[in-house]
Amino acid sequence: MVAHLKALIENAALLISLALVFDFAAPKLRKGSLTWQVAVGVVVGIIDVALMATPWRLVPGVLFDARTVLMSISGLFFGEIPTGIGAVIASLYRFSTGGEGAFAGVLSICLSGFIGVLWRRMILQKKGDVTLFEILVMGFVVHLSIVLVTFLFRESISEHLAVHLSLPMIVVHPTVTLLVGALIRKQYLLLESEENLKQAYERLRLLHEIDRAILEAESLQDIAHDVLTSIGGLVSSCHRASVVMIDSEGDGYVLAVCSETETSVKPGMKVSLKNTPMIKRLSSGDPWYVKDLKKEHIKDFYIHSILLEEGVRSLLSVPLIYQGNLIGILNLSSRLANAFSDSDLEIAKEVADHLSLVLQNTNMKEQLRKYSRELEKRLKELRFLYYFDVLTKLPKREKLLADLESKRLPTLLLLDVYIFKNINRLLGREAGDYVLVDLGNKLRSTFQDAFVYRTGADEFAVLWDASSKSVESILEMVKEQIERLENSPFYWKGEEFFLTFFCSLTYGEGDGESILSFGYDLLKEAQEKRQKLLVEPYSREGEENRLTLVKKIRRAINDGRIVPFYQPILNVKTGNIEKFEALARMIDEDGTVISPYYFLRISQDIGIYPEITKLIVLKVLEDFKDLPYSVSINLSFHDLEDKETAGFLVTTLEKLKSGGKFDPERLVIEVVESEEITSYEVALNMLRKFKQMGCKIALDDFGSGYSNLSNIIKLNVDYIKIDGSLIKELLNGEESRRLVKAIVEFAQEVEIKTVAEFVESEAVLQMITEMGIDYAQGYYIGKPNPIEKILGT
DSSP states (O other): OHHHHHHHHHHHHHHHHHHHHHHHHGGGOOTTSHHHHHHHHHHHHHHHHHHHHSOEEEETTEEEOTHHHHHHHHHHHTOHHHHHHHHHHHHHHHHHHOSTTHHHHHHHHHHHHHHHHHHIIIIIHHHSOOOHHHHHHHHHHHHHHHHHHGGGSOHHHHHHHHHHHHHIIIIIHHHHHHHHHHHHHHHHHHHHHHHHHHHHHHHHHHHHHHHHHHHHOSSHHHHHHHHHHHHTTTOTTOSEEEEEEEOTTSOEEEEEEEESSOOSOOTTOEEOOTTOHHHHHHHTTOOEEESOTTTSOOTTOTTHHHHHHTTOOEEEEEEEEETTEEEEEEEEEESSTTOOOHHHHHHHHHHHHHHHHHHHOGGGHHHHHHHHHHHHHHHHHHHHHHHBOTTTOOBOHHHHHHHHHHOSSEEEEEEEETTTHHHHHHHOHHHHHHHHHHHHHHHHHHOTTSEEEEEETTEEEEEEETTSSOHHHHHHHHHHHHHHHHHSOEEETTEEEOOOEEEEEEEOSSOHHHHHHHHHHHHHHHHHHTOSEEEOOOOGGGGHHHHHHHHHHHHHHHTTOEEEEEEEEEETTTTEEEEEEEEEEEEOTTSOEEOGGGTHHHHHHTTOHHHHHHHHHHHHHHHTTTSSSEEEEEOOHHHHHOHHHHHHHHHHHHHHHHTTSOOGGGEEEEEETTSOOSOHHHHHHHHHHHHHHTOEEEEEEETSSOOOHHHHHHHTOSEEEEOHHHHTTTTTOHHHHHHHHHHHHHHHHTTOEEEEOOOOSHHHHHHHHHHTOOEEOSTTTOOOBOHHHHHTO
């Protein structure tokens, strides 16, 4: 029995280890190609064989292992081709091992892969994502099916198998399925986000090409032909496109045709369209989509028989509308049934809108030129924003990742400006921006044989290819130049000051994401140790640094060392402290207070951020249940969208309220509007629920550049927290004063209270008081402290 259990554990450990390897390797993958699918299928098959090489032998000739876990996960995430190839390889191996259970073993392989593919079609392809609960349910279904397969054996064997297999098959294997699936799911979500951005960029680029083709054409026929040629880049399933113009009598003629093969439909061909179902549909402005011409025979459709003879199965017709009138039709056809998707329809509509304007009135050309210039500008801005920093004009993290992949032996230097926030605090944001630009220029001139990037607010990166230059020479140069930079003064309005850096230098072969992550871990270590420069080659062992931090966070959660600190909020009119804001902190084992900067982001990466949120909420409500103050907690829109986190908070508040232990009217929920929102309505509904319970809502960082005044009304907020970057510049910046004044006037008009953040001097407090701001928060009012200090215990 011990040996069987050992084999089971080895199987599970092997699968989870392989999933971790995939977790690091996935950013390099580009799924979808046939080569990719075949390669994945072979790997799945080889892993299946490895699993079967260390089986759980219950009776002679009958083997059990975790191959069903792998096959179901393969079906769910990789699809039919990889799963089929993996199943063939695994089945051949299982047949070769022989034994009474060979047939049942092959059936288990095929059945688990089939259920995984079925899950993919039912869930993943339908809504684009699969939840962890759905993965766990799939694991149960798969392994319940495998338990049923055991009844194919002789009665004496099947009873033995049922007794010994039920528990691990129904408990252990579904759990392993969930763990492996969770890791793979995370990388698929990241890849999907990246692909969406690339598709948006490509679509915008192709639409710009269409507009340019229209502008350069000499005749209506040329315009139509160029558009039809370009649309093939957007709708890949389209093998022929045509434009039909409609005259005042309702008859039509083919203006232009673009086809992969010879066709009977020619330019100038007359067509009768009067009173056809297609014209009635298109005249209303709706497109007309025949999914399968063989099944949907349209007797009075003018060209139905010609299309069938040429092998056309699908036809998508989009109206060309000008000032409410149908002036033509854009037709897309395919040899495949059900060829066009909703996305294809949207693309065709956009093209039809451009085309109808130009075909109807050549005077529209100038407007289209203007639109094309704007589109080109937006295209450049989109590319620039994706790859380059607006302030310093240096490439950003995304460009660094791409360049890391292209180097044979990348050598990466990361620089962090020590206490850069002091420059912003003492000299103002304008001075800080000036220094960042100046530092970027100095880095470019200093490291002329390398590429320089801005990777964070006060972080820069320099990249070399050590295949053409030795690491030793790079290291010596880095030491010399960093020292020179630290000894070279920076100036702002006659003020001279110097910068200090913490740096990490890493080199080695690997994927860009892993090298960059390792470099940041090394940089954090340099900051913690107060060492100017840490140098270490990248290796797999270097990933253990990240795991160490993960362990620290988990131990802190278990030991109750993730706690809230509270910063006071002053009522400017009464001069009394009326509220506190809760801010998360981690207390290290040696008593050091660790900023959330160092642990919240990684906690989000490993999926324990919701757990930290729950701990903070419970502690805040416990700390303030008997205090005469309001208290605010920070929730992101992702927290509000997460059903478990938001549901936990609602349930907790209802229990405390019903027990008379905490009044929700003393709780303020702060949200930051600048965060990316995937489901605005879900977040809005949760905020409404909190409002109904009596909670107050505050909009944090208002005025940071993303605020939408209409959303303030929708969110029904009680407080606007004016962004600290504006408050810090009140004494020196007329523009900031005007903006803050406008925010205050708006808030007073809609009866919303205002809070000024980063109030750090008596002068600032006096100014916000004169401007009519209701509350003040900042180091001048009070620093964040633990509850014991607030209570005076």
